[in-house]
Amino acid sequence: MSEYFVIILLMTFFAAGVVKGLTGMGLPTVAIGILSLFIALPAAAAMIIIPSFVTNFWQLFTGPSTSRLLKKLWPLVFCIIPGTFVGSFALVSARPEWAVFGLGLALISYALYALIAPAVLLSQKTQRWLGPLTGIVTGIITGATGVSTIPSVPYIQSLSLEKDELVQALGLSFTVSAVAMAAALAVHGSFAAGELTSSCVAIVPSLLGMWLGQKVRNRISTASFRKGFLIFLILLGTELVMRPFM
Template sequence: MDVIFSLVSPGGLVIAFCIATLAGLVKGMVGFAMPMILISGLGSFLPPELALAGLILPTLFTNAIQALRQGLRPALDSIRRFRVFMGVALVFLLLSSQLVRVMPVPVLLAMIGGPVALFCVMQLAGWRPHLRGGANTALEALVASVAGFIGGMSGVWGPPMVAYLTAIDTEKREQIRVQGVAYGLGAVALAGAHTVSGVLNAETVRFSALLLIPALAGMWLGMRAHDRIDQEAFRKITLWVLLVAALNLLRRAFFG
């Protein structure tokens, strides 16, 4: 624990556990938003690189659970259907992840907070982009490149994908599974990329592993509560929390 406390104070660790529990709860309820909650919450009081390292293992394990909940075959079907999105996003994720060490902290905070705030405002305003023609390979690749580029530096690449899946009217159960598969593959790539970049190292991986405990507990509670709580109301509350957190990151980026 001495290594952990050299990275974060005991009080900070308690706060981090609470944030991870909330992130897991939301993940279990709606299938996404764990990285956004973790990076926004942890980034409010920890260095951006430590916050990024902290979310890697919880994101990896919870997405594996989500992706394989209905079995291996449906997960493989989802990979085949959205192979363009996943492939392009992974390439851009790997490329941009190497910029973390050289990117100024205010710029990194702005690139994390900006997309999250935009996504929240769009959803809370009730705007749902709709593509009448369904999936479009060129647009899919474009959205994937944006998602991957942002994800490599911030660990957050969900908002563009959720918007795209919503726009092509993806069936709810498949959408949650696709998110689990895509985010899971992204989490594997992110873990590898940031092992190379040095963000995930012998010290920070312990912090990330500790956050697995509350994250998995929260996800278990979220999955149990999924059929008992008004998901739409819970989603809106979550978006407001995310928006406040994202605006706080933008405040730090522009005003210190």
């Protein structure tokens, strides 16, 4: 890695960690979105694996409801795994500019949904069939773009969870997505020594950023920060979508 890229890597994962500390999510979304401006999308997806796993594993097991959430969300998280393997074929085989185009669409779709969609509460009956379907679709999008927020985040937000449970449930979903993505990239030979080294280097700035984000969470308007973050994702996604036509 060049010194220039190391600086970009450290700054990117520190910023992504701050976002995750403030909102409970966003590290892979921010990191892969920025890194894809400088490197190929499969390499960027590989670099987020370890910091994503570490931060989400921490998030998952720092709450009080791990076993209950596992019982409630196992259909969702189990189905993420095969979906990720299916989607990963598109990530490694598509032309680079169109892989980035797909990432841009995923970022824009998530941000627009989060900004304008009304709150929805799902019945137990609906959860029984929608959970596995959401897991499959989330896995496919994760495998194809490296972004694991759509549609798992809207689904989890519709389950009437308490604030701490919601953050913990997101950690569970993202942890499984990170493990599945690592396995899929390894199968395709896209998780090589270089990406593994960069991914390990990114752990420290990610954790520092997450710690800082958690510290300042109660000192700023989370709603205002979230809105600005989503607008940033729309702008970043638009740049990525436009790239094949430039």
